[in-house]
Amino acid sequence: MADVLVVAEAADGKLKKTTHSAVTFARQAAAALGGTYSILVIGDALGDAAAEAATLGAAKVLVAQASSLKDYVAERYVPTVAAAAKGTANADPRTSATYAVVVGTASAYGKDLLPRVAARLSAGFASDISELLPEGGKLKYKRPMYAGNAYGVCTVSTPVQVVSVRQSAFAAAEPTGSTSPIEQVAVVPPSAAAERVEFVSFDQVKSERPELTEAKVVVSGGRALKERFNEVLDPLADVLGAAVGASRAACDAGYAASDLQVGQTGKVVAPSLYIAVGISGAIQHLAGMKGSKVIVAINKDADAPIFQVADYGLVADLFATVPELAKQIQAARS
């Protein structure tokens, strides 16, 4: 029997949706191991985050809250996360546990934090897992490599395993109707590294649109849109209530903000509908959107690789087509 610890991601007093994907993984892993899963909520001004975590069916919710954790800095979070994983963060030894698997989501937060946690625990770390393959009480992980052109199946040999999961590959966990007990855990003082790092600022990109990794519909544009990127895509995204994404080429050229990049090294999305506008379909881009349920490609080059993955392809000039598409979708909906 072995237990799983989910490292939650919280912001503005709420759990981020990334956490729910990690919980889904934890349910599967705990079932395979014959154990339970707990959720660690860490930060400051956690608001309702812990109460929300308590609805997700965990054996318990651990809360590490301190003003020193106000702005996320890995060096301040790692010691507490590692101690919680080892069960040493609890003052009461009766409630302490050692977790066999520590999991978070491969968001920017998880990518930054979890490998350091693994290092502190001398644990093996497997990133960006797309599938859990349980086998005889052991866990095997499937993860995309080579921009999604191959999948590797790996095992982690250390007593504690740290993993990050691909959000688009694990559905968000729903509340179970039960309430988990909430337990405060001690915040462990950081080591020397923390004294040499200072959080300066976070410049948030304000957007009325849904978050790219969570949107049901994504409208993405390529370099072909040039300076008219937003002028062309926004009306279509508005009609569909969609998030806007971009190819690396469009971001590199400065037509789109860099955090809109969809691809191997950018965001990985898996919406119900993905509309690729003026995107040729480099493998790095495909790696970030191939998991979408329905893919539409609009490109004037009939030989563009994007058409090889698109369910519906339209060979046309995008400047004429996209406004027409927005108009007709609006009409079809009303």
Next chain:
Amino acid sequence: MKILVPLKRVADPDNANKVKIPASGDKIETTGLEWKPNPFDEYALEAALRLTEDGKAPKTRAGEVVVVTFGPKETEPTLRAALATGADKAIRVDATDDKLDGDLVARALKTLVEREKPDVVVMGKQAVDGDSNQVGQILAELLDWPLATFAATIKEEKGALLVGREVDGGVSTLRVRLPAVVTVDLRIVAPTSVYSQKTAPAFKYNDGVRFAALPAIMAAKKKPLTEVKLADLAADQALKVQYTAFQPPPARKAGIKVKDVSELVSRLKNEAKVI
């Protein structure tokens, strides 16, 4: 400033559609693929070169850039190419990819850092073959050094780096006092993304990484390139993560071409039922 830049040779990702998995599924067949430096590591090298010069006069570099790779003899051209663009010396740790994982690379790098004593380790955020994104983070923890991942901008201050990091939903800025580890993202090679203390505020670099001139390629042949045994850097070479099988991605069935917007809307509504 002395900077250590780990550099990995990878199968060209633009040729990755030629990555083959044999029927046995026990490995990824990379024979015949074109090799190149991992692009993010090239960006790291460019950032390191920028941090050790004032922009206008790369020849009067103040500081030292040391590149290191883990690989067989065949990876030496990758190191020579780095020396040709301006790195001062190179180290090859004799190893093969199938006997390495992120943890072992980080542990070996830790020993190298203790030997070389750089002020900062600058490296790519991930290699585009394994796509693991972990070595920089693990190295920082093993060294107990501050870390700034996904750097899009670096500005050198006295004894510190001000790093703008590309994270979900915006840019997070950290100040890390040296020594530190920095992993870089794409936009670190934009014209105004890296400034040393000597760089004039108005100075703009060419977009992207620099190319080596022919005389520099010749000169690079004389720069020091040493070989180190992996066993000298890491006593324990057991892997924490082991790959047991490889699989091709699930195939997507070919779609259809529609003739116009009306047909597209009708199919999205009635067939796919997504609008």
